[in-house]
Amino acid sequence: MQFVSTRHAAPAATLSAAIAAGLAPDGGLYVPQQRPQAQRWQAQGSLARNAEAVLAPFFAGDALAPHLAALCAEAFNFPAPLRALATPGDHVLELFHGPTAAFKDFGARFLAASLAQLQRDRARPLTIVVATSGDTGAAVAAAFHRQPGIRVVVLYPDGRVSPRQAHQLGCFGDNIHALRVAGSFDDCQAMVKQALSDRELQAEVPLSSANSISLGRWLPQMSYYADAALAHHEATGEVLNLVVPTGNLGNAMAAVLARAMGLPLGQIALATNANDVLPRFFHGGGYRPLRSVATLANAMDVGAPSNFERLRWLYEEDDDALRAAFRVEAVDDAAIRELIARRHAAAGEVFCPHTATAVKLLEQLRAEGVQGHWAVAATAHPAKFESVVEPLIGRPIEVPPALSALLERPAHAEPCPPHYAALREFLLS
Numbered sequence: 529m530q531f532v533s534t535r536h537a538a539p540a541a542t543l544s545a546a547i548a549a550g551l552a553p554d555g556g557l558y559v560p561q562q563r564p565q566a567q568r569w570q571a572q573g574s575l576a577r578n579a580e581a582v583l584a585p586f587f588a589g590d591a592l593a594p595h596l597a598a599l600c601a602e603a604f605n606f607p608a609p610l611r612a613l614a615t616p617g618d619h620v621l622e623l624f625h626g627p628t629a630a631f632k633d634f635g636a637r638f639l640a641a642s643l644a645q646l647q648r649d650r651a652r653p654l655t656i657v658v659a660t661s662g663d664t665g666a667a668v669a670a671a672f673h674r675q676p677g678i679r680v681v682v683l684y685p686d687g688r689v690s691p692r693q694a695h696q697l698g699c700f701g702d703n704i705h706a707l708r709v710a711g712s713f714d715d716c717q718a719m720v721k722q723a724l725s726d727r728e729l730q731a732e733v734p735l736s737s738a739n740s741i742s743l744g745r746w747l748p749q750m751s752y753y754a755d756a757a758l759a760h761h762e763a764t765g766e767v768l769n770l771v772v773p774t775g776n777l778g779n780a781m782a783a784v785l786a787r788a789m790g791l792p793l794g795q796i797a798l799a800t801n802a803n804d805v806l807p808r809f810f811h812g813g814g815y816r817p818l819r820s821v822a823t824l825a826n827a828m829d830v831g832a833p834s835n836f837e838r839l840r841w842l843y844e845e846d847d848d849a850l851r852a853a854f855r856v857e858a859v860d861d862a863a864i865r866e867l868i869a870r871r872h873a874a875a876g877e878v879f880c881p882h883t884a885t886a887v888k889l890l891e892q893l894r895a896e897g898v899q900g901h902w903a904v905a906a907t908a909h910p911a912k913f914e915s916v917v918e919p920l921i922g923r924p925i926e927v928p929p930a931l932s933a934l935l936e937r938p939a940h941a942e943p944c945p946p947h948y949a950a951l952r953e954f955l956l957s
């Protein structure tokens with residue numbers, strides 16, 4: 529299959545070329561040349577095998593196609609269990625059993641395995657540069673650690689990520705370099721953007737990025753929805769409806785694509801934090817990106833959700849059809865706090881602040897009388913956000929083994945001034 533840009537001003541690309549490029553040359557996002565056709569699916573027995581089945585149509589004819597099974601086995605080597613909540617019919621789809629305890633591990637691992645495979649035929653190493661405000665950088669660092677032929681440089685704002693997040697970025701070593709920048713996340717992002725558009729530098733040092741708009745992260749995220757929906761349908765005969773906590777709309781767009789391919793998924797509702805650009809649009813307003821505001825669900829602090837272009841593409845740019853297809857609500861910090869404390873007190877259930885926005889929306893839907901089986905995408909383990917969650921539930925949260933293994937390693941980050949020249953020099957060294 530070929531891939532085209534959402535902005536229609538770039539040539540069609542193969543899957544491999546689109547994965548290697550990240551963003552399309554016209555600034556758009558890559559989407560499949562044909563919109564998906566709904567088909568019938570059968571459960572394949574494991575997450576990795578279901579991943580392989582749903583990704584196969586996109587890989588057809590590509591240089592990566594013969595490697596798809598191996599890529600899925602490497603990326604999907606930890607589970608995504610669907611667990612029942614205390615309320616009948618309600619579930620959580622736990623996406624946080626990977627090395628950095630957030631769903632981004634799945635996409636980052638698949639992208640890393642794909643890029644490492646593509647690098648095998650190339651003599652020169654590839655450098656991945658990423659700016660992070662926390663979660664993305666950790667997932668990318670973990671996924672690319674010790675991948676042959678690839679070096680990763682992660683920039684983060686010194687003192688503005690949590691101590692646990694900083695530790696996760698600096699604890700890998702080997703081919704992973706953490707730069708703590710004496711500036712803001714926006715400074716980090718501007719430095720990375722400048723590097724990615726510096727042709728002279730790239731003649732010396734081939735560069736790529738690993739941000740969430742990459743096809744190599746987006747497409748594989750369909751896999752856990754496919755796996756959960758097929759298993760649930762087989763066991764109960766019911767379609768699974770979803771609530772997805774949303775920032776850049778990457779994870780949610782993967783669910784939407786999986787549903788369009790005919791997987792047994794029903795309604796998809798989207799929860800945002802107080803950054804309510806999407807709820808405003810879906811409640812009938814225009815699409816107006818805003819500056820992001822800081823919330824407790826900080827990995828969703830997005831004022832211009834980049835994957836919105838993909839949603840519009842799937843709905844053939846018909847905004848009325850799009851508005852009719854989704855329920856989207858904002859959940860503010862006060863509601864996040866109240867929900868986490870109340871559900872723990874009532875049922876011993878513990879949610880991260882991101883997952884809490886979606887649980888809140890599911891409560892709202894149930895209160896309106898919405899029926900059926902529902903799953904909330906649980907995007908991170910609550911232990912990652914212990915400084916928010918522990919005071920609300922009044923007890924410590926046990927850290928999952930993969931995360932505590934990372935926290936026990938020594939960590940090191942290089943200081944870096946907030947200027948492009950310093951990054952350029954580092955990349956050339």
Ligand SMILES: *Cc1c(COP(=O)(O)O)cnc(C)c1O
Pocket residue numbers: 630631632663664740773774775776777778779780827828882883907908
């Ligand atoms: C990144 C992230 C999100 C938002 O995902 P998008 O794909 O950007 O919508 C939600 N929760 C957690 C924990 C995250 O790390």
